[in-house]
Amino acid sequence: MSNGKTTAKIRxxxxxxxxxxxxxxxxxxxxxxxxxxxxxxxxxGVLLFNGRDGEFLANVExxxxxxxxxxxxxxxxxxxxxxxxxxxxxPIKKARTDFIVEKAAEMGAxxxxxxxxxxxxSERIRRDRLQAHAVEAAEQCGxxxxxxxxxxxxxxxxxxxxxxxxRLMFCDEERAGEGLGLRDAAPGPWAILIGPEGGFSxxxxxxxxxxxxxxxVSLGPRILRADTAAVAAITVWQQALGxxx
Amino acid sequence: MSNGKTTAKIRxxxxxxxxxxxxxxxxxxxxxxxxxxxxxxxxxGVLLFNGRDGEFLANVExxxxxxxxxxxxxxxxxxxxxxxxxxxxxPIKKARTDFIVEKAAEMGAxxxxxxxxxxxxSERIRRDRLQAHAVEAAEQCGxxxxxxxxxxxxxxxxxxxxxxxxRLMFCDEERAGEGLGLRDAAPGPWAILIGPEGGFSxxxxxxxxxxxxxxxVSLGPRILRADTAAVAAITVWQQALGxxx
Numbered sequence: 001m002s003n004g005k006t007t008a009k010i011r012x013x014x015x016x017x018x019x020x021x022x023x024x025x026x027x028x029x030x031x032x033x034x035x036x037x038x039x040x041x042x043x044x045g046v047l048l049f050n051g052r053d054g055e056f057l058a059n060v061e062x063x064x065x066x067x068x069x070x071x072x073x074x075x076x077x078x079x080x081x082x083x084x085x086x087x088x089x090x091p092i093k094k095a096r097t098d099f100i101v102e103k104a105a106e107m108g109a110x111x112x113x114x115x116x117x118x119x120x121x122s123e124r125i126r127r128d129r130l131q132a133h134a135v136e137a138a139e140q141c142g143x144x145x146x147x148x149x150x151x152x153x154x155x156x157x158x159x160x161x162x163x164x165x166x167r168l169m170f171c172d173e174e175r176a177g178e179g180l181g182l183r184d185a186a187p188g189p190w191a192i193l194i195g196p197e198g199g200f201s202x203x204x205x206x207x208x209x210x211x212x213x214x215x216x217v218s219l220g221p222r223i224l225r226a227d228t229a230a231v232a233a234i235t236v237w238q239q240a241l242g243x244x245x
Numbered sequence: 246m247s248n249g250k251t252t253a254k255i256r257x258x259x260x261x262x263x264x265x266x267x268x269x270x271x272x273x274x275x276x277x278x279x280x281x282x283x284x285x286x287x288x289x290g291v292l293l294f295n296g297r298d299g300e301f302l303a304n305v306e307x308x309x310x311x312x313x314x315x316x317x318x319x320x321x322x323x324x325x326x327x328x329x330x331x332x333x334x335x336p337i338k339k340a341r342t343d344f345i346v347e348k349a350a351e352m353g354a355x356x357x358x359x360x361x362x363x364x365x366x367s368e369r370i371r372r373d374r375l376q377a378h379a380v381e382a383a384e385q386c387g388x389x390x391x392x393x394x395x396x397x398x399x400x401x402x403x404x405x406x407x408x409x410x411x412r413l414m415f416c417d418e419e420r421a422g423e424g425l426g427l428r429d430a431a432p433g434p435w436a437i438l439i440g441p442e443g444g445f446s447x448x449x450x451x452x453x454x455x456x457x458x459x460x461x462v463s464l465g466p467r468i469l470r471a472d473t474a475a476v477a478a479i480t481v482w483q484q485a486l487g488x489x490x
Contacts, residue, residue, distance in 0.1 A: 080466065106473050107469065107473065141470065222325075222351060224351055225351060231476040235477040235480040236484065243465065244464065
């Protein structure tokens with residue numbers, strides 16, 4: 001039996017409930033990763049989280065080629081839920097889309113919503129692949145929460161049913177250089193909307209401007225790529241209204 | 246002769262001085278790109294910038310296979326110099342290092358300094374390749390300035406000669422969750438220092454803590470990857486002290 005502390009750097013997301021003394025079954029992929037790739041043996045330690053119960057140190061109970069189980073020892077970190085922040089963005093090139101999902105999960109967004117705008121080129125996304133990116137970001141960055149990645153939805157359809165109490169920070173390139181708009185804003189349910197590389201259409205712009213929930217915000221005098229804008233916008237929001245205050 | 250407006254979306258960085266009526270010679274690579282790849286012909290328009298003189302609309306004067314020239318018409322944008330901000334970071338994996346350089350150039354850093362820390366794995370970088378990334382970011386994002394990427398330098402050697410008037414925003418993972426440190430800070434020469442993936446060594450931490458120029462700043466309660474931290478830190482600084490105010 002090797003020292004649990006030396007191997008407890010492995011962090012694994014599981015769906016199963018976690019509690020002290022709880023046995024957690026492993027599926028084939030997880031067993032392959034822990035026992036085949038990482039060479040863990042009985043008694044070795046792993047950190048587990050499921051997005052709901054915090055992080056637990058767990059030790060290998062049963063190590064098999066096609067399955068196995070871990071048993072939870074003590075809770076090592078409480079759940080750290082993110083603020084009630086959604087990130088809406090128009091999917092762009094694959095690498096930059098992956099990057100936006102990874103960064104939103106790292107920085108503390110509660111939900112990630114790919115949206116189709118008038119000028120979005122992407123007709124479809126691989127939701128499962130993006131969700132896996134969010135899981136991986138949490139695994140690697142010590143996160144205890146994983147934001148849901150929703151299906152690609154038309155922005156206009158989302159705006160049709162937009163909750164009246166959820167403010168929408170709308171990053172508008174055309175307002176580059178104007179003052180930031182969050183100074184007098186209050187915390188609560190919020191969303192950030194990042195436009196596509198080609199910008200918003202005139203129709204979208206008019207519609208957003210007419211929404212009482214919308215708050216246009218400038219991200220400085222330079223044109224930023226959509227992935228840069230996403231990270232900068234989450235930073236601005238987290239500092240002003242989120243849990244970076 | 247085609248309409249200059251339709252092709253003037255191409256933005257090209259050149260070393261040559263720019264002024265109205267100025268003829269600008271093209272090297273072989275530039276001629277290949279403009280005439281071979283982009284199929285420009287005599288009279289077509291291109292936007293030029295050199296990091297010093299702003300942006301000019303220029304028209305093709307001479308289109309050859311191995312060279313050619315453009316002639317500057319009117320200036321389309323003034324030079325927009327960044328604030329006096331350096332970004333110091335420890336190079337990590339290639340894709341994330343490229344990303345940090347691209348983002349720093351996009352967001353308005355004046356100088357980009359790869360540094361070797363006690364826990365940096367990278368022994369060398371391709372400075373010319375990173376500089377080309379900074380140029381490309383400016384070309385694609387409408388920038389008129391290109392930050393210099395300096396050679397890889399030991400952090401300790403830089404700190405030995407650190408200018409007394411340049412403040413150093415030091416992003417310290419161990420201060421995660423503490424208050425941000427820029428509230429009472431004043432503009433002027435600044436640098437941001439992003440630690441390596443393995444964090445700073447105890448020696449580096451002690452040394453930084455003893456520097457009167459150093460200002461420790463927290464980037465929220467979550468652990469961020471180095472590339473995320475770089476974008477978030479530039480955002481925080483630009484909003485508090487830079488030209489996003």
